[in-house]
Amino acid sequence: MEIRLKNLTKVFPGNAKKGIKDTVAVDNLDIVIPDGKLIGLLGPSGCGKSTTLYMIAGLLEPTSGEIWFGDEEVTRLSPDKRGIGLVFQNYALYPHMTIYKNIAFPLTNLRVDDVKKDKNGNPVLDEKGNEIRVKRKLYPEEIDSMVRETAKIVQIENFLERKPAQLSGGQQQRVAIARALVKRPKVLLLDEPLSNLDARLRLQTREEIRRIQTSTGVTTIFVTHDQEEAMSISDEIVVMKLGVKQQRAHPQEVYNNPCNKFVANFLGTPPINFFEGEIKGGKAIINGEEIVDVSAKKLKDQKVTIGIRPEGFEVNSKGTFHINVTSVETLGRDISIIGVHPNSERPTVKCIIDADTNVKPGTIALNVKPHKCFIFDKDTEERIF
Ligand code: ADP
Ligand code: MG
Secondary structure: OOEEEEEEEEEEOOEOOOOEOOEEEEEEEEEEEOOOOEEEEEOOOOOOHHHHHHHHHOOOOOOEEEEEEOOEEOOOOOHHHOOEEEEOOOOOOOOOOOHHHHHHHHHOOOEEEEEOEOOOOOEOEOOOOOEOEEEEEOOHHHHHHHHHHHHHHOOOHHHOOOOHHHOOHHHHHHHHHHHHHOOOOOEEEEEOOOOOOOHHHHHHHHHHHHHHHHHHOOEEEEEEOOHHHHHHHOOEEEEEEOOEEEEEEOHHHHHHOOOEHHHHHHOOOOOOEEEEEEEEOOEEEEOOEEEEEOHHHOOOOEEEEEEEOHHHEEEOOOOOEEEEEEEEEEOOOEEEEEEEOOOEOOOOEEEEEEOOOOOOOEEEEEEEOHHHEEEEEOOOOEEOO
């Protein structure tokens, strides 16, 4: 099911008397989420991710804008009519119920459309001889097969008689996902579903979520503030800042071609290095040293912010860029050089280079790989090269 958000906006009203301003949590969001894809909604805490998700789920009413599921507008539809499955960060399972009952729970009040039947199971006809359709509860055997089938998808079919406390965090999270999937939703909404798990389980469970999503083909929105998580799991990511969409693309594309300083900064560990610099005669210059040739873009001479990814440096005695190395950390395959530079925005500059390179503290010469170097307008912070 394709999901379309059109100019979606949510304002939480403030209180003028108490001097509390309105909060524009989501600002004119336009996103199309293609059928069967997993989209990562990524941004720092407070940027409007959960608010967006709850509007899609029908738990929050938008201030303006529209939400479409395929050809149907669902903006004002109640949550139970939307066919969504929702998993929260705190995936509270019912502690006194078995896993089986936890998963079956959403089905107990579900009504399905069916042909009216008599005691013998034969269709009841109206006076014109047409079948009569009714809404009915699910039969116990239908519930049973749906629960077992879903449990199999998330691989917890052997734990159905246990209570939640008898499962690990990762297994409990899979139960929460099963509970969201059991009604066969058209849309799966996951709000930071891994943040309560330890590092190893987080990795394992995110691979699991990807597998489940691929095998069911359910259109999924995965909300997280963790860039690595979003990058690893998503078909495409949408980066948000203060309620506003910044960029939407394939994860690698967002990393390789960030549209502004915020996006460049948000993706990548260790983070990108920023330097005060300038454009002069078609060259990008930091502290009087030429970094890259930017003449292809015909930029006017100006002060700029220059971003260089940690992997964007090469140690080379003929290099034009110099930093003062303060320490060298060996990471196995790579080494991490930590240094200082007078134009660096952060206290330290980080370079990740091949472990075969021999580096000692002191001044070293570096070359900068042009495709790892981004130049931003000093005021607007938009990327200009
Ligand atoms: P995220 O999930 O990205 O961390 P949220 O969507 O929860 O962000 O919040 C976005 C903004 O809206 C924040 O500034 C938050 O304080 C504000 N906000 C969220 N819910 C409410 C609410 N019920 N009333 C007022 N402000 C809210
Ligand atoms: Mg949130």
